Amino acid sequence: MNLVDLLLRHPDAYLLGEPTGTAVIRRCAEDFCVEENLGFEPDGAGEHQFLFIRKTGENTDWVAQQLARFTKTHPRDIGYAGKKDRHAVTDQWFSVRLPLGVQLDWSAFETDSIQVLRQARHSRKLKTGVLQGNRFSLRLRDVSHPDELQQRFDQLKTSGVPNYFGEQRFGHNYGNISKGELLIAGQLRDKNRQKRGLYISALRSALFNQVVSARIQQGVWNKVAPGDVLMLNASQSCFVCTDEAELDCQSRLQQGDLHLTAPLWGQGGLMTQDAMAEFEQAVVSPWQDWCAGLEALGLRQERRAARVLLQAPLLEQESDSVWRISFGLPAGAFATSLLRELCQPENEKAVSGCSAEVDEQHQSAN
Incomplete structure (x- = not known):
């Protein structure tokens, strides 16, 4: 089974289990507000x-x-x-x-x-990626299970959220992944550099999500083991956990000072060691052609935090079935990764005014 089929049949693991409640998002543009923070x-x-x-x-x-x-x-x-x-x-x-x-x-x-x-x-031009994060204010309409919404939100405020790349990264029906496969196989030639980068990024992102999902499924999403690679909060600085440092790393993980990581595939060996390197290699083993293709493109092996902490999270009830959630995320994190843990989001067709009843398929907010 290729990864596209796998993703369609078995989505990334939920941290709290799949929610039963539903909510309508983006009935109008004003239901989804984002404020950029350059830092x-x-x-x-x-x-x-x-x-x-x-x-x-x-x-x-x-x-x-x-x-x-x-x-x-x-x-x-x-x-x-x-x-x-x-x-x-x-x-x-x-x-x-x-x-x-x-x-x-x-x-x-x-x-x-x-x-x-x-x-x-x-004095300088604003460059892509030069930002600290984004503040979100999202309205959820027609909330079917408000008690479940509140309970899950309270848990995620403490635990953090899986730092999955959102569905926007992969395109409609994972089309960016399909084109990425063709690209690394030499069967697709696209002169548009931006599109090529998008297809390649989709493959790396999917492999990252698979490793994070596997950690959740095996109950080690928030547990440190010797050989794990940890990242300092609000930093890209990483180090490998040793046997001697395991207890200290676990304590700092619980305090939010450190985060476990997963690979962004490229050239060079995995930064993880021993059993944790074997674990990550086993997760991506069905897609060795992808790994080899990404290495051949010259991308270097990198790490990304497997968890993201919500900044100043707030959940407020606006009316009987309407709630507003506000939170900050660091640059590169997806609001959809939080939404999917809270409820089953239902999109309508987007329009500019809240008096209308329809909402278009949304794009990435990071």
Whole structure:
């Protein structure tokens, strides 16, 4: 069985078991709000104009294109830290390279779906990935099992959430994985560098999810063993747990100071050692062609935290069947990984106003 078939038949393991309750998400854009946190303030000087923009129901790339057109600059002079949901209200930073003497009326750029909230100068272009995290505020409608929702939320506030890559990474019916398989087999040639990167990333992400899922299934998602690779919280710094450090590492894991990790496949041996290296190798063994293909592309072996902790989580009831959940996540984490643990999310067809009854299929919020 290939991984696409496996994912369709057996989704990633739930930390708390599969929820029974359902809830409607994204009946309108205002039901899904995201605020970007760069982790720094523009320095106030330089040739790059930073703009904090609120967009409603718009694609990040499209807004960037409109900025280039409005400022009469080349698209490569526009920067942003990360793509945000189209079917949402998102506050995010953009940068545009403008000579210091150029002054523009940013109100002329605004539309019903685009508002400029802040502006400031900075010495450098905003690069992809240069952000600390995102703050989410999500409305859940028609909640069928509110007691279960509250109970699961309370547990996840303490335990954290599996740091799965969300379904958005894999495309409709895992189409990005299928194209990634063809790409590494030499059967697909796509000149679009961005698309090739997306297909390759889908394969690495799927293998990562398989290792995290296997840890949950075997009851070792939150248990340290000698040979495990741990990552410092809010850092990419990793180290291998030794026999002598096992108890201390377990204590620091429970305190949220450390996180267990899983591999992002590439060249070089696994960082895990002994039994834990054998465990990870066994999990990915059915997809050795993928591993070899990723290594041949020159990607290096990396690690990603297997757990993500919710920042300032809050669950509030707005009416009999409507709840709002707010929380922060570090850069790269998916809000859908939390939602799937809380309930069975049901999408409607997206529209811009909450008076309507329909919602489009959503995209990634990280």
